[in-house]
Amino acid sequence: MMENRVRCLVIEDEVETSNYICKGLREAGYLVTACATGPDGLDYATGEQWDLIILDRMLPGRIDGLSIVDKLRALGKQTPVIIVSALTTIDARVTGLRGGADDYLSKPFAFSELLARVEALLRRSAPGADSTQLQVADLTLDLRTMRVTRGPKVITLQPREYRLLEYLMRNENQVVTRTMLLESVWDYHFDPQTNVIDVQISRLRAKVDKDFPVMLIHTLRGVGYRMGAGASDETGQGLG
């Protein structure tokens, strides 16, 4: 694991934000390199091999974040890129994503949200086993028959609940945030004012976890959810 640590490049001119991101990523076990200007960022991004690039959209030095992504893609590099930007309009988001970025996060953001997205991106770019069955502890989801069982019990799910569970299981032991769920399971990007996602999760939890000694869906307060057999110190505190 240590030899194979994730190499991450952070291009961000604002020192405090840069430190915040780098510190968090290092705590999560990544090798982090930081730089602060557009030209430096471009040199680093194109000159070395990275597993992930996090960049600010507006950078000093005449080269902005979008043109770095542009150059990178023009060179045929498919390195996952997350843009963090204070430009939060949907317009800015769409141009960022169309410009070749893999994800777009608006400032200010919670580090947990960034980390969850980083991890989801890394998993997506990693060559995964193309299995026909997902398994978390004694919970099984058969992708071909769409049959879900926990232990001996067959669990009947609504189509949306099925997709929600599938997404959670594919991201086993990873944090997924509400926005990530809304984007991936419902395919919408907006900020619902009420806890629609929480209610959906608690429905799912009622079907998956109720009457079983081990909880599989954990609520992380203020962050999102995590699926896994491991105990979570925050389970039960949240809205579930």
Added chain:
Amino acid sequence: MADSSTLSARFPVKRPFGPLGRASIAAKLALGYGLLGTFSIVAVSAVFYTGTIGVLDDNLDGKIVMQSDRLIEHARFPGHGALVEEVRRQLADGVDSDREIFQLITGNGVPAAGNLDAVPAGAQPAPPPRAMMVTTVVKRDGHERPARLYLRPMADGGLLIVGRDLSEQHAVREVIWRALLAGAGVSLLLTVGGALLFRRGIEGRLGEIRRTAAQIEAGNLSHRIPVSGGDEFALLNRDINRMLDRIELLMEGIRHVSNAIAHDLRTPLSRIRGRLDDALRHEMTVPRLSGAAHDAIDDIDDLIRLFERLLQIAEAESGMRARLFERLDLGRVVADIGEMYEAIAEDGGIALTVDAPASLYVDGDRNLLASAVASLLDNAIKYAGPGAAIRVRAGLHHGQASIAIHDNGPGIPEAERDKVTQRFYRLDKSRHLPGNGLGLSIVSATATSHGGSLTLEDGAPGLVARILLPLASG
């Protein structure tokens, strides 16, 4: 209201154009038309003059030469007897004889026959070498008179003068000149007078606009330009008034927003501050501090959300997103959001029915429209309360795509319906219910940016919130 003396000092509306002519369009127009009028009068006069007097002059010369030719025939016989006889006959025939001039002068300078008192200036001291036409003054019947004369030297050194007295013609010419001058004077006066009237009219109309502009600049936004008639100025004034209506509305909105921000942002900020302060002042245990930090982050997240919503409204209202629009199935979006809210409605004891057939195509932004529908559903669930029934319907409504959310809750009093779409306006005056009073303004701004509208209707009972959008063309 600013006091009116400083107002008129800054905006001297009484004499809006300063000294006559200085940069005033009206004065320039008046001057221009005056010059144009004068020029046309001169042109008309010139044509008229050459057409009358000029023609008379030409005919006159022709006649004189013809008469002279006829007379000279008689000079073929030796001596002047026949010619003298003919001149006398012509003078006595009574045809035009008061205008005709004949004079025969012999080779030695003695007048032989004719009606001139003296030899005219052109024929003295010797006759001209060849025939020529002159205009000169002759003496006749004891009076000096203008005349047109044809002087024709004869072979024996004599001179035959045939001509016309021009006194009458001169009198006619003078009459025509006078008439032309009088006409020109009168029309010039009329042009200048008309131009001045026109200038005064324009100044009056512009004065109204300027006075209104001055009032507006002084802060009296409700002032409007009086609109009368249906001319270009009335149209312009109507347009300006409409623009002012819009500006006043926006200004009111900004004022309202500032007040609301003062309230809605100060409250959470002071709460955050209080909590952190409290955590620091008392026993600083780790759980206590981390609890305070968590709460502060939650509150700050709420604030960020508030800002994002404000930005979202600004973005929608700036109307610059149309290029990102795509063709989408509104029925599908409504069905998705309806499904998303089914669980939460059920938990709240609310019967939610969604009727959203597919293939209702509009051009728009999928996420914004989804957010709008979610917002309306949020409101319906929040205000209708437990036990209520909510019906969501997507379909056609008078040729437009419509999303109607009908609840049987308390509804919104008619007088309040217009206000609830304003930013930060809340029916719940005590602000107990969660929310920030931005939901409906965002929905409204979203609908407007899609070329549609948000209407709130009486649901009898309850409320019908309806988003109308233009159908995708083609």
